[in-house]
Structure formats: structure tokens, C-alpha cells
Amino acid sequence: MPESVLPPIRVLVVEDEPLAAEAHAVYVGRLAGFELVGTAGTGQDAFRRVAAAASAGVPIDLVLMDMNLPDSHGLDVSRRIRAAGLATDIIAITAVRDLENVRGAIAAGVVQYLIKPFTYSTFAAKLTSYRHFRRELNEQASVVTQSAVDHAFASLRAPADISRPKGLADSTLNAVVAYLQAQAAPVSASELMKPLGLSRVTARRYLEYLADLGLVLRAPRYGTPGRPENEYSWTNAR
Amino acid sequence: MPESVLPPIRVLVVEDEPLAAEAHAVYVGRLAGFELVGTAGTGQDAFRRVAAAASAGVPIDLVLMDMNLPDSHGLDVSRRIRAAGLATDIIAITAVRDLENVRGAIAAGVVQYLIKPFTYSTFAAKLTSYRHFRRELNEQASVVTQSAVDHAFASLRAPADISRPKGLADSTLNAVVAYLQAQAAPVSASELMKPLGLSRVTARRYLEYLADLGLVLRAPRYGTPGRPENEYSWTNAR
DNA sequence: CACGGTTGCGGTCATATTGTTCACGAGCCG
DNA sequence: CGGCTCGTGAACAATATGACCGCAACCGTG
Structure with missing residues (x-):
């Protein structure tokens, strides 16, 4: 879609x-x-x-x-x-x-x-x-x-949580962003954990943060058994 | 106080x-x-x-x-x-x-x-x-x-309690609704699986849910061999 | 015209795989 | 040394899939 x-x-x-x-x-x-x-x-x-x-x-x-x-x-x-x-x-x-x-x-x-x-x-x-x-x-x-x-x-409502990377480290964030930008195809959290050496939980946390910010697009990936996996792709807009 | x-x-x-x-x-x-x-x-x-x-x-x-x-x-x-x-x-x-x-x-x-x-x-x-x-x-x-x-x-604007039935994902529901609204002709579960990348079972589950809610109409489609297929169409109620 | 065979979807269940949460541990700073 | 921050692993919840069986309408034969 x-x-x-x-x-x-x-x-x-x-x-x-x-x-x-x-x-x-x-x-x-x-x-x-x-x-x-x-x-x-x-x-x-x-x-x-x-x-x-x-x-x-x-x-x-x-x-x-x-x-x-x-x-x-x-x-x-x-x-x-x-x-x-x-x-x-x-x-x-x-x-x-x-x-x-x-x-x-x-x-x-x-x-x-x-x-x-x-x-x-x-x-x-x-x-x-x-x-x-x-x-x-x-x-x-x-x-x-x-x-x-x-x-x-x-x-x-007014959340104070905007643009405040709480619980997130700059270095990790940069690594994630860099990898996403280099990748043409959408990436899922599990696919991110191997090349970056992160755990699934952590990878997802950063991807989710970027998605909330509107910097990456998030879409469910169907077709495989199991709960649908979210895939994230860098938006080159702007 | x-x-x-x-x-x-x-x-x-x-x-x-x-x-x-x-x-x-x-x-x-x-x-x-x-x-x-x-x-x-x-x-x-x-x-x-x-x-x-x-x-x-x-x-x-x-x-x-x-x-x-x-x-x-x-x-x-x-x-x-x-x-x-x-x-x-x-x-x-x-x-x-x-x-x-x-x-x-x-x-x-x-x-x-x-x-x-x-x-x-x-x-x-x-x-x-x-x-x-x-x-x-x-x-x-x-x-x-x-x-x-x-x-x-x-x-x-605090959110109140919600009651979306368990087992259904918001994003999937949205995708199904969007497709139904875009389509003029009634759609069957099997026809839904290809464009949305869903399995028949999942597609049917969402269609059935929407039908129960009264948002889509369900009708059997005769004339083809095999058990009749249910087709669903968005009701433009209102 | 009746009746069994064929066909392909309807519905259910077990299974797979991810999303989410939580407590804990490792590193860092004061 | 104490407190804070961030990542990890494990346990639990959520949700789509594939396989399976049964059903209801078509389609032949008698």
C-alpha cells in the first residue's frame, strides 16, 4: 500500500x-x-x-x-x-x-x-x-x-517528549540513521539487529522514535507467518 | 481540594x-x-x-x-x-x-x-x-x-477507554477500509488478499468484523462453481 | 428428474514470529 | 562509591499464516 x-x-x-x-x-x-x-x-x-x-x-x-x-x-x-x-x-x-x-x-x-x-x-x-x-x-x-x-x-495535547531523545543515545541514533539512509529497501527491526549489532528491542526503539518524528515511514509487512513485522524506510522528502 | x-x-x-x-x-x-x-x-x-x-x-x-x-x-x-x-x-x-x-x-x-x-x-x-x-x-x-x-x-483530550476487539490491528483495519472505499464493486475475501498482501483468513476476519459492525454489506455470490463466495461492499450509509 | 461427484470457499486451530514490558547489568559521570 | 543512562534477555501478549475439514452450490450421469 x-x-x-x-x-x-x-x-x-x-x-x-x-x-x-x-x-x-x-x-x-x-x-x-x-x-x-x-x-x-x-x-x-x-x-x-x-x-x-x-x-x-x-x-x-x-x-x-x-x-x-x-x-x-x-x-x-x-x-x-x-x-x-x-x-x-x-x-x-x-x-x-x-x-x-x-x-x-x-x-x-x-x-x-x-x-x-x-x-x-x-x-x-x-x-x-x-x-x-x-x-x-x-x-x-x-x-x-x-x-x-x-x-x-x-x-x-502538549507533550514534552518531542525532540528530546530520552533513553536514546546519539551515537546509536546516528548509526541507525546512517544505515537506513544507505539502504534502499525498507528495513525491519530484526533485519537491523544483525548489521548494527543491536538487540531487537533496542533496534525497534530507535526505529519507532524516528517514525514518530516522521523521518521514516512505517508499514506492516504481511505475507509471512507470525505477527506482522513493521518495516521502516527513510523518507527522502525534505 | x-x-x-x-x-x-x-x-x-x-x-x-x-x-x-x-x-x-x-x-x-x-x-x-x-x-x-x-x-x-x-x-x-x-x-x-x-x-x-x-x-x-x-x-x-x-x-x-x-x-x-x-x-x-x-x-x-x-x-x-x-x-x-x-x-x-x-x-x-x-x-x-x-x-x-x-x-x-x-x-x-x-x-x-x-x-x-x-x-x-x-x-x-x-x-x-x-x-x-x-x-x-x-x-x-x-x-x-x-x-x-x-x-x-x-x-x-485525554483518551478514554477503548474497545477495539483483540486480535485486530488498527493498521490492517485501516488498510482494509481504505481499499473497500476505493473499490466501487463488491469485493470478496480472496480478491482482497492479493492487493493488500493478506492471507484469506485474515482478510475474511476483518471483513467479517466490519460486516458485524454494519459498515459493510455481505452477500453471497452465486453462479460460480464451488461453495458460494461472500462478497463485501462498503455501505455509503448517511 | 434425482442423485452422487466435484469444486472451491467458509470456518477453526495450531503455529510462527514479532511487538511490548520489565528487571537487571554494564558503562559513565560526579 | 552512588546514581544515572542505556542496552539486553527473557517472559508475555498480539496477530497473521497454513493446514485441515466441512459445506453449499454447480455438473454430470442414470
Whole structure:
């Protein structure tokens, strides 16, 4: 079953302060799987861009929305987007951190809430977890089970485990990546253990990590007796 | 922290089928910390009730929204509530489980997505996790931290218990469903084994499962020698 | 027209092989 | 020397496969 490479997630940065806007834009550009489609400085402009993109057939997938805009509040813009029925997800970015705003953000269908100031790693964690969510939904042809839906919703939450190789050693990781890149055909965990001298458990752990990161594709291999074996292949995309 | 100080979460059940509405109402009543404020049978009625309660100063906290309503779609009602800026959370309840609806639900700020039919324990798990979320937010003073917000979001979408029958793998199930949906003509178990690389036994097991769920139709195929072969076709129900 | 033979799928079971988890040990750093 | 990190091996759970038998409809003969 051919698994297509995912198109990048199209992002619009909404932020009135030029310096911050620039910073966010740079951050987005640094992340794999995201494509910056522009920045907007006002609520008006933001809504227009989102609506225009949707009707032009190249919808904006994600908006990084500052709450404090010169002409309106970010929540109002979010509500307008909702009211128009646009299928755009929104991550709120704000220095305001009172309860009412958080509640309001959730009620406006905001997917994540980032409090300024934040570090790049926090930012990256949020967006990565969003990418995770997108990928999981895309892997489903059609959502069939409650567990699949639960999984998708759960990956919208903020895990701190992104890009933090916990329990993984850099040297081993490098070896695995190098071997995968050299190999044209997909590789299974058992096939990895011999050439690299790793145990099955360890090999699988690294492959699984890379798959979660979206760097390798994972697909079950049928046809042999026994539980199906997952095979992993390096994605040359990007 | 004493739980009794919290006011109950006020719930509105939106469901046009009287039997289901009654069942949901009973379920809500059985859960501690929730208070049923009524049921609505149409989208119009639902919106009116939510708006009226908000302006009367006794806002509805949570709506259990059926997606299939006689006068409009649940997502449209959700968008209207959003557009009005009402701080009400929504849990979607639906038998429809395609990708588009799930995406749309998230974009409409839906907090959880329950697939009908569900057991009481699934229902209870979803509402309990929502109650957790409410409590966490209420425990905060007016100023919140990033980690507190993260925590709240996480428990908002915490996965509940699941009940995919054992012996079936999600990835295989997805592959089968995807193939069935892509195929216009009915498919037999043997015909499924080649394109997906599955054995006949496995293919049949998944097809049989989907048939039991009512997602595919099963019919014997006559005219060929040998025992008649069952053919399965995706039901485009809805 | 009746009736046994042929055919090829339906259903079940044992088997194979991996995924997962857990406790433990080896190396490293302070 | 103590604590932390990472890999290993073993035990257990999960899940597809192959083989086997029986069945239900076609297909011949009488």
C-alpha cells in the first residue's frame, strides 16, 4: 500500500509587532513539515487571508494567532473564522494568561495555547505535536474506531517528549540513521539487529522514535507467518 | 481540594431521537458533578436554549450534541454558538465517522468526539475526563502558567477507554477500509488478499468484523462453481 | 428428474514470529 | 562509591499464516 509523502502544513502567522512576527516566521521555517504562507498584522487582514486562501483552493491549515491585535482581539478573529466554517486550526499566542482568556480560547476552538515569552523548544514542541496530530488523521482512510479518534485528539495535547531523545543515545541514533539512509529497501527491526549489532528491542526503539518524528515511514509487512513485522524506510522528502 | 465546593457542570442534551435523548439524559444524571438542564430536539432549539441560559446568567457549560439533527447539522449549530461568543463546551455524538467530520468537529472547537453506539463506560470516561479538565482550570488562580495550560489541554483530550476487539490491528483495519472505499464493486475475501498482501483468513476476519459492525454489506455470490463466495461492499450509509 | 461427484470457499486451530514490558547489568559521570 | 543512562534477555501478549475439514452450490450421469 503506497504511502504518500505528506504535503507540508501551510501556516499563517498573525502578529502585529514586526519583530515578533519575524521571529515566529523564522521559527516556522526552521521546522520540517511546515510551510509559511505569510504574515498578517491585523485581525482584518488575517481573516481576509484565511478566507481568500480557502476559496482559492489552497487552504491555510494552521494559524498562529496573537491575541492582542490593533484592530480586534484574536478570539474575535477566531470566532469569525469559525462562523465562516473554515477548516483552519488555530494556535493562540499571547502574553495574557488569565483564566477567562484560556476558557474563551477553548470555546473558540483553539487547538493550543502558547504563553509569551516562550523558547524555541516550547514552540517547536507545540507545532510538532500538531504535526503529529495531522499525520495521524491523514493515515486513516476513514476514521473507523473510537480509539482512532481518541488517539488523534490526544496527540493534540502538549507533550514534552518531542525532540528530546530520552533513553536514546546519539551515537546509536546516528548509526541507525546512517544505515537506513544507505539502504534502499525498507528495513525491519530484526533485519537491523544483525548489521548494527543491536538487540531487537533496542533496534525497534530507535526505529519507532524516528517514525514518530516522521523521518521514516512505517508499514506492516504481511505475507509471512507470525505477527506482522513493521518495516521502516527513510523518507527522502525534505 | 474539596470537590464539593465546585458547582455542578450544567449539561444540555441535544438529540432528536427521543429514545437516545432519554438514554443520554439518564447517563448524565448518573454521573456525579453533572446537572442536566434539559434536552433539545432541534438545532434551533439547542441554540436558543444555550443563548437564553447565557443571558439569564446561568450559562450551560457543556452540550452533548448529536450531529444529525432534523433542521440542521450539529456542526452548524456549534459554529453558531461559537460565532455568538458563548463560552460553552461541546462534545460531539454521532454515528458518522468519516475524516471530514472529525476534522470539521475539531475546527468547530468540539472538545470530544463520541462515536455511536457507545457503552456507558465510554460515555462516563469522556465526561469524567472533561470534569477533570474543568476542575484543573478552576483550581488555578486568575494567573496561569504554560504548564498549567498544557495540563488542562491534555486532560481535555485525554483518551478514554477503548474497545477495539483483540486480535485486530488498527493498521490492517485501516488498510482494509481504505481499499473497500476505493473499490466501487463488491469485493470478496480472496480478491482482497492479493492487493493488500493478506492471507484469506485474515482478510475474511476483518471483513467479517466490519460486516458485524454494519459498515459493510455481505452477500453471497452465486453462479460460480464451488461453495458460494461472500462478497463485501462498503455501505455509503448517511 | 434425482442423485452422487466435484469444486472451491467458509470456518477453526495450531503455529510462527514479532511487538511490548520489565528487571537487571554494564558503562559513565560526579 | 552512588546514581544515572542505556542496552539486553527473557517472559508475555498480539496477530497473521497454513493446514485441515466441512459445506453449499454447480455438473454430470442414470
